[in-house]
Amino acid sequence: MAKQVDLTKRRFMQMGLAATAGVIVQPSLVLARPFGHKMKELAFYNLHTDEKLRVTYWKNGQFNSSAMSQINHILRDFRTGDVFPMSANLIDFLHDLQTRLRTDSPIEIISGYRSPRTNAALVHNSDGVARRSYHMKGLATDIRMRGVSIRQIQTAALFMKRGGVGFYPRSDFVHVDVGPVRRWG
Ligand SMILES: [Zn+2]
Numbered sequence: 001m002a003k004q005v006d007l008t009k010r011r012f013m014q015m016g017l018a019a020t021a022g023v024i025v026q027p028s029l030v031l032a033r034p035f036g037h038k039m040k041e042l043a044f045y046n047l048h049t050d051e052k053l054r055v056t057y058w059k060n061g062q063f064n065s066s067a068m069s070q071i072n073h074i075l076r077d078f079r080t081g082d083v084f085p086m087s088a089n090l091i092d093f094l095h096d097l098q099t100r101l102r103t104d105s106p107i108e109i110i111s112g113y114r115s116p117r118t119n120a121a122l123v124h125n126s127d128g129v130a131r132r133s134y135h136m137k138g139l140a141t142d143i144r145m146r147g148v149s150i151r152q153i154q155t156a157a158l159f160m161k162r163g164g165v166g167f168y169p170r171s172d173f174v175h176v177d178v179g180p181v182r183r184w185g
Pocket residue numbers: 111135140141142175176
């Protein structure tokens with residue numbers, strides 16, 4: 001009889017602990033959601049033009065068109081001045097890459113959009129430039145970030161499987177695109 005009481009008591013205490021744990025867990029879940037998803041910010045630094053940009057490009061489930069225009073501008077073909085609408089998937093990829101790397105260092109732009117003219121010139125003058133590059137479709141960037149090695153960027157991007165990842169240690173950048181998942185370099 002005493003044993004039975006003990007068991008019940010123990011079970012009751014376990015339930016009590018579980019209930020307490022539930023109370024502790026639930027509010028943090030409720031709080032974590034809005035902070036994680038209500039706003040998405042990105043910062044860029046264009047190494048060719050010396051331009052800087054920090055914008056909230058996504059808020060409450062929507063892309064901000066004026067922020068996206070500013071992003072298109074800083075990622076333009078700096079050789080010709082041509083501006084092209086960059087892929088929203090690419091911008092999200094860059095954002096999520098930074099989140100994964102736990103950095104808010106600006107994304108340093110080696111190359112964003114490339115006009116057909118620029119790409120043709122690059123194909124002519126250097127090895128390893130694709131004739132039908134994803135840069136020409138607004139689907140690719142060549143990047144690095146201060147305080148993060150290009151090896152870390154490559155590893156994180158490969159893990160995410162969101163597109164192509166090219167490693168260029170001699171030029172010190174990583175190519176990321178939202179084309180098919182593949183890797184090189
Ligand atoms: Zn590239």
